[in-house]
Amino acid sequence: MEISVKYMALIYSDPSTVPAYGSAAFGPFMAAYQAANERFIKDGVLVAGEALENSSTATTLKVRNGKPETLDGPFAESKEQLGGFYIFDCASLDDALRYAAMIPTAATGSVEVRPIQNVPR
Amino acid sequence: MNDEAATLALADRIEDLVRKDGGRLLSVLIAILRDFQLAEDSFQDALESALTNWSRSGMPASPPAWLMRTARRKAIDRIRRAANFRSKSKELEALIKLDAEAEAHEAEPIADERLKLIFTCCHPALDRMTSVALALRSICGLKTEEIARAYVVTPDALAQRLVRARHKIAKAGIAYEVPGADAWNERLNAVLSVIYLIFNEGYAASSERHLRVDLCDEAIRLGRLLTELMPQEPEAEGLLALMLLHHARSRARLDTNGNLVTLEEQDRSIWNRSAIGEGSALLVKALRRGRPGAYQLQAAIAAVHAEAPSFAETDWREIALIYDALISVQPNPVFELNRIVALSYADGPAAALARLPAVAEALKDYQPFHAVRADLLSRIGDEASAREAYDLAIERSGTDAERNYLEHRRDRLAGNVEPAG
Numbered sequence: 398m399e400i401s402v403k404y405m406a407l408i409y410s411d412p413s414t415v416p417a418y419g420s421a422a423f424g425p426f427m428a429a430y431q432a433a434n435e436r437f438i439k440d441g442v443l444v445a446g447e448a449l450e451n452s453s454t455a456t457t458l459k460v461r462n463g464k465p466e467t468l469d470g471p472f473a474e475s476k477e478q479l480g481g482f483y484i485f486d487c488a489s490l491d492d493a494l495r496y497a498a499m500i501p502t503a504a505t506g507s508v509e510v511r512p513i514q515n516v517p518r
Numbered sequence: 519m520n521d522e523a524a525t526l527a528l529a530d531r532i533e534d535l536v537r538k539d540g541g542r543l544l545s546v547l548i549a550i551l552r553d554f555q556l557a558e559d560s561f562q563d564a565l566e567s568a569l570t571n572w573s574r575s576g577m578p579a580s581p582p583a584w585l586m587r588t589a590r591r592k593a594i595d596r597i598r599r600a601a602n603f604r605s606k607s608k609e610l611e612a613l614i615k616l617d618a619e620a621e622a623h624e625a626e627p628i629a630d631e632r633l634k635l636i637f638t639c640c641h642p643a644l645d646r647m648t649s650v651a652l653a654l655r656s657i658c659g660l661k662t663e664e665i666a667r668a669y670v671v672t673p674d675a676l677a678q679r680l681v682r683a684r685h686k687i688a689k690a691g692i693a694y695e696v697p698g699a700d701a702w703n704e705r706l707n708a709v710l711s712v713i714y715l716i717f718n719e720g721y722a723a724s725s726e727r728h729l730r731v732d733l734c735d736e737a738i739r740l741g742r743l744l745t746e747l748m749p750q751e752p753e754a755e756g757l758l759a760l761m762l763l764h765h766a767r768s769r770a771r772l773d774t775n776g777n778l779v780t781l782e783e784q785d786r787s788i789w790n791r792s793a794i795g796e797g798s799a800l801l802v803k804a805l806r807r808g809r810p811g812a813y814q815l816q817a818a819i820a821a822v823h824a825e826a827p828s829f830a831e832t833d834w835r836e837i838a839l840i841y842d843a844l845i846s847v848q849p850n851p852v853f854e855l856n857r858i859v860a861l862s863y864a865d866g867p868a869a870a871l872a873r874l875p876a877v878a879e880a881l882k883d884y885q886p887f888h889a890v891r892a893d894l895l896s897r898i899g900d901e902a903s904a905r906e907a908y909d910l911a912i913e914r915s916g917t918d919a920e921r922n923y924l925e926h927r928r929d930r931l932a933g934n935v936e937p938a939g
Contacts, residue, residue, distance in 0.1 A: 402691040489693035490643055491701060512690050 403444060403513040404485045404493035409477040410506025412451060429501035437485070442496055446483035477506055484513070528573050532565060539582045540659030541743075545631035546586070548694060550616065551593055552609075554638070554684040558656070561585075563592035582628055590617045632657065633747045634694050636740075640709040641692045648683045649712045650719075655680055657743070658736050668733055669719070710757050710813060713740045717761050721768075722917070734765050745800075755804035756814030762797035763820035766790040778923045782829040794824045815844040819856075834863040851880035859890055867897035885914040889924060901931045 416422035437443035457468040471478060483500065487493040490510070497508045540561075547557040564585050578584040594617065597610050639652040651669075654660045666676040686692070697705040720733025741758035748754055770784040779785075801817045819840050826832040841857035854877045862870030871894045874887075881887035892907035908928035915921040 404691075487691070489695075490641075490691045491693060491697070493691070494643070514689075 401486055401488055402490075402493075402515065404487055404490075404497075405511050405513055406483040406485060406493070406497045406500060407479060407509040407511070408481045408483075408500060408502050408506065409509065410480050410502050411476050412478060412480070414505050415480065415502075426501065433499045433501060436499060437483070437496060440496075442485045442487055442492075444484035444486050446481070448481040449479060452478040452480075480506070525569070525573055529569060531577075532568055532572075535581055535585075536565065536659040538659075539585075541632050541635065541657040542628065542630050543582060543586055543589070544656055545635040546629050547589055547593070548635065548638075549629075549631045550590065550613070552694070554687050554694075555681065556593055556596060557589075558684065560589045560593035560596060563596075564589035567592070586628060587617075587621065590620065630747075631694075632743065633696050636709055636744065636747070637696055637705055638687060638692060638694055640705075640712040641687070642704065642708040643690065643692060644683055644686065646712065646715060648679055649708070650716055651676060651679055652683055653712055653740065654716065654736060658739065660736070706751065706753065709744070710753060713737050713744070714757060714761075714813075716740070717764075721764065734761070734768065737761055738765060750807070752804040752807040752809050753811040753813050755800050756811060756817050759797040759801040759804065760813055760817035760820055762793045762800070763817060763824050766793035766797065766824060772919070776919060777926075778919045780923075781823065786828065789824065794821075797821065798825065810843070810847070812844060812848040815840055815847065819844075832863070834860045838864060851877045852884070852886075855881060855884075855887055855890060862894060862897075867894045870894050871898065883914060885911050885916070885920065885924075887911075888914065889927075892927070896931055904928075905931055 416426045434443070434446065437446070452471045455471050457471060459466050459468075480502065483496075485493050485496050487496065490512075493510050497503060497510050500508055502508070544557060544561055547561055548554055551557045551560070567588050568581070568585060572578070572581075590613070594610065594613055597613070635657060636653070639656055640649045644652070647669075651665055654665045654668075655662060662677050662680065663673045666673040669676070714737070716733050717737035720735075720737060738758065738761050741754070741761055744754045745751070745758055766789050767781075767784065769790070770786070770788050771779055773779050797817065798821050801814065801821055804814050805818070819837055822833055822837050822840070838857050838860040841853055841860060845853050845857065858870050858873045858877070861873065871891075874891055874894070877887065888907050888911035892904045892911060895901075895904035895907055905928055908924055908931075912921055912924045912928070915924060
């Protein structure tokens with residue numbers, strides 16, 4: 398019996414370590430992501446994956462007493478910020494971790510791997 | 519014997535059975551049910567049922583087979599009772615069919631899935647302390663209360679931790695399997711480190727807490743199980759050898775007041791020679807496989823100590839050489855410190871002192887670093903600096919036994935006008 402679980406890989410990094418567009422490191426950085434994406438597609442595990450705009454563009458929302466309140470920027474102050482994500486379809490956590498390790502930013506920042514809830518329908 | 523005494527005697531028998539066969543039975547149940555928590559709960563149900571049934575109608579012909587059958591049926595009951603059983607009707611059907619088939623094969627020996635269980639409990643995605651608790655509970659068959667007492671936490675907190683861990687194993691998709699070649703080394707290391715962590719806790723706690731459960735014995739039991747289940751793995755043999763060789767000295771490590779006795783001052787005549795023999799033989803077997811690793815090398819160092827007739831006659835140069843090899847496979851400042859200690863007996867304390875600055879930064883908060891420095895300083899006759907170094911070591915002591923020992927050493931320094939403290 399093959400069980401498959403969807404995993405979300407949340408990519409965190411210190412924005413100052415991400416190469417800027419046009420810098421010498423930018424090309425190799427993008428090429429590494431390109432190679433990782435191709436591998437994910439080839440192995441049939443890629444469900445989705447996107448990079449996010451800088452966290453300074455974020456708006457944090459909460460609804461209290463029925464009233465929406467918004468805040469500029471991310472809620473928690475921390476050096477590492479959410480910069481992108483992937484969703485993988487894998488047979489086990491070990492597989493998901495193996496793919497997460499191929500995400501280039503894992504070498505400088507960190508990747509949080511979490512199973513997506515499987516709600517019976 | 520009155521009824522109460524008979525029930526207590528039966529409870530003891532069941533406890534022994536769990537200690538002996540519980541891990542194997544649970545490992546098979548998890549494989550059948552594919553649900554760690556359900557397997558654990560159903561197994562507990564079966565044990566409770568055993569207490570009532572066996573006190574009424576006596577022990578069954580094969581208690582393990584009886585427990586397996588009952589646990590399977592308790593699992594069927596639990597799935598039926600569960601709110602979402604409709605979504606599990608397929609599993610239920612399969613389980614009922616399996617239960618009927620299993621009955622026909624009851625005379626056959628029960629399988630053993632403990633290797634899968636061990637790799638699951640010690641998965642690197644679990645917190646180390648969680649793995650320790652899971653291993654002691656699920657593989658060794660210790661009670662939650664016993665583990666909680668050994669680690670000085672409340673039974674509730676430990677039970678919570680175990681439930682969370684089983685939940686993570688299920689939800690995060692930690693596979694119930696023996697890992698393949700690509701992940702073997704990493705996963706094996708995780709297993710070995712959990713076992714060694716249990717051993718070290720037992721070793722450190724032996725002077726402080728008097729426990730019915732001896733964590734060193736449990737770790738050795740796990741080590742033995744591992745070498746049975748994977749007979750070709752030299753590092754598993756190396757770890758077992760290391761634990762046996764250390765444990766062989768346990769009786770000599772503490773004096774009658776519970777104070778630590780150093781290797782130098784230990785009475786070697788009370789070392790357990792049969793454990794040393796077993797550990798050394800196992801180590802030779804492991805090294806012959808030609809794949810040395812950190813546990814085999816640490817065991818080799820312990821073997822040189824164990825076989826030395828006295829502290830003075832120890833082959834310190836050999837020990838320093840093994841530390842060189844160990845540092846090359848697993849760089850670690852603590853190993854560097856131990857190598858320096860070995861060299862202090864081969865080349866003298868002055869040469870050793872000159873080597874200390876290389877590890878000083880990495881070990882500045884590590885008690886033994888300051889204790890070693892104090893000892894070396896006193897051996898070259900610098901009593902004042904030695905005293906300061908002992909003070910730094912005492913500040914960093916984790917246990918009373920360590921503190922008492924270091925204070926004793928400090929106060930024994932020559933030229934001490936007035937013992938401090």
